[in-house]
Amino acid sequence: MHIAFDGGCFQQGSPAGVYAVACGILNAVKAESPAFRVTLVCDPRHGPVRPEALAGLTFVPPVVHAPLAVSGEEREPWPTVDDPDLRFLVDGRIVPASMAGGVASYAGPTPRRSFAVLSRSSQTAETGSWGTQRRGIRVSGIEISAQGQVVRVSGADRRLAQGFFEADAGGRWTDGAGFVPLSLFPDQAAEVSVDVHFTAQPAYRMQPGPGAQIIHDLRRARALAERAGMLRDLAARLKADGCTAYVANHFTPIALPGLVNIAWAHDLAPILLPQYVRADARLAFAETVKRFRDADRVYAVSGCMRDDLVTQLHIPSDRVVVVPNAASEGIAPQSDAAVDTALAPLGLGRGQYILAVAPLEPCKNHLRLLMAYQALRQSLPSAPDLVFVGTMGWDVEKILTFRRAAGLEGAVKILPDGAEQELACLYSGAMFSACVSLYEGSGLPILEAMRCGTAVLTSDRSAMAEIAGDAALLVDPYDMDAISAALQRLIEDAALRKSLALKGIRRADSYSWRASGQIVLADLARLTGAA
Known part of the structure; x- marks a missing residue:
């Protein structure tokens, strides 16, 4: 059997989440069926495939590159033109400008009521004192000639006010209609010539309308036609090499014609908790949702994830198969000596800290956990340290600001993702682990902590409650008082920690990548007709 697999996670810097799942399942399937072949499909716009990421696999798969991930594409820009379309407004009449290089000229009756330089205008990213600007042309100077006399006005002249922005080095931008004061024109002359020296924007956004x-x-x-052609070409290349299925795994959510298309569903946070997810991530996730809906099969990382797909996205239940996550074999209890060696450089002591492993982003609920921890220290000043381990996600500044304002920088440590061995030591040395996310599609840190024999505090909802069963202390993740009380209970009750740790070991043992790999192999055989 030969499948193509979305290789985007092997181009990323973080070893957590989607990457851990990819390594776990691919290694398990390869161990179960040594003849099983995998080709990684990577979008070169996501960066090179990282050798240290590939090292997480027990085999070396071939890689094909194709610029097909929608997340790597920019939205089709609105049409633009480079012609500023200069005209003059003279006493209510529109008069075409005579153009010569960077000079627009008018010759005709002297204006008596108004005179303006008209042009296209387009919004710029630059801001002035009044915010984002719609700029027309940049006027560097104006020459007004009549009866042999010439009046020269610099573009920075303060008399150029209506329809002009603040002066820069030697000029002013118009807003598309820059009015020249009538006081600059000769009163007695019947005819006048005006030369406007200007610089146009590189491009102007066309006005909305049928043509644009x-x-x-x-x-x-x-x-879209070019992209469809590239998809057909990629599918043909893979099929010629014996590939029968493509597995989209978050980063490259594409469908390849002529292959069995499978989508891996990790969570629905952009749909269920959009307020905690960046706008660009919500937009990109829309393409992933399309793949969920049109895939021949969707692999859900938990029963909760399966239910969310069915109820929220109305995916037929017979197209969804649960393929549970499991902790890596490398995440296992470590010896006291190994733990002490790993903790010493971090300033941590065995059994003297609470561990929270997750990217630092709003959905993971670090801020509420931090607030609950601060409240705990008011009644329990000797509370163990709190250690966050994870990449710095978006909106992390709120966490850092609160930690600083609360005077907790010494008690609350933030560590980056590290090697698997280091993470196993951190789990093994913790008093207990806290995973109080607002939502999880699986909750892999729960299983990792349990596998290391560490008690777990987690949320009473979504996949966290499913994964934990009766082997963890559950809490409402929105209730800071409840979180604080649960932290204190686990700190003070060593017997409870021991009981949960023993239950957790048994619970973690019920999840294995081998079992999940067997599920995938059997389902792929049904889908592709492979023996």
Whole structure:
């Protein structure tokens, strides 16, 4: 059997989450069926495949590159033009400008009521004192000639006010309609000539309308047709090599024609908790949802994830198969000597800290945990340290600011993701582990802590409650008082910690990558007709 597998996680810097699942399942399937073949599909726009990431596999798969991940694409830009379309507004009449290089000229009756330089305008990323600007042209100077007399006005002249922005080095931008004061024109002259020296923007966004929309739609259709062609070419290459299925694993959610298409579902946080997910991540996730809906099979990392797919996205239940996550074989209890060696450089002592492993982002609920911990220290000043382990996600500044304002920088440590051995030592040396996320599709840190013989405090909802069963202390993740009380209970009750640790070991043993690999192999055989 030969499958193509989304290799995006092997291009990333973090060893957690999607990457851990990919390594666990691919290694298990390969161990169960040595003839099983895997080709990684990677989008070169996501960066190179990282050798240290590939080292997590027990085999070396071939890699094909194709720029197909929608997350790597920019949205089709709105059509633009480079012509500023300069005109003059003279006493209510629109007069075409004579153009010569960077000079727009007017010759005609002297204006008596108004005179303005009109042009296209387009929003810029730069901001002035009034915020984001719609800029027209940058005027560097104006020459007004009549009866042999010439009045020269610098573009930075303060008299250029209405329709002009603040002066920069030698000029002013118009907002698309820059009015020239009538006081600059000769009163007695019947005719006048005006030369406006200007610089245009590189491009101007076309005004919304049928013409611009048609251009935009045609460009988008062309891009989609090109992408469809690349998908067909990639599918043909893979099929020629004997590949029968493609597995989308978060980073490259594509469907390859002629292959069995499978999508791996890790969570639905962008749908269930959109307020805690970045806007760009929500947008990118929309493509993943499409893959869930049109895939021949969806592999869900928990029963809770399966139920969410069925109830929230209305995926037929017979197209969803639960493939549970498991802790890596390398995450296991460590000797006291190994733990002490790993903890000493971090300033930590065995059994003297609470461990929370997760990326530092809003959905993981670090801020509430931190607030609950601060409240705990008011009644229990001798509380053990709190240690966060994970990548710095978005909105992390709130966590850092609160930690600093609360004077907890000494008691609350933040460590980056490290090697598997180091993580196992951190789990093994912790008094207990806290995973109080607002939502999880699986809750891998729960199983990791249990496997290391460490008691667990976790949330009473989503996959966390499912994974924990009766082997963890459950708490409402939105209730800071409840979290604080649960922290104190586990700190003070050594017997409870021991009981949960023993239950946790048995619970973790009920999850294995081998069992999940067997599920995948059997299902792939049904889907592809392979023996």
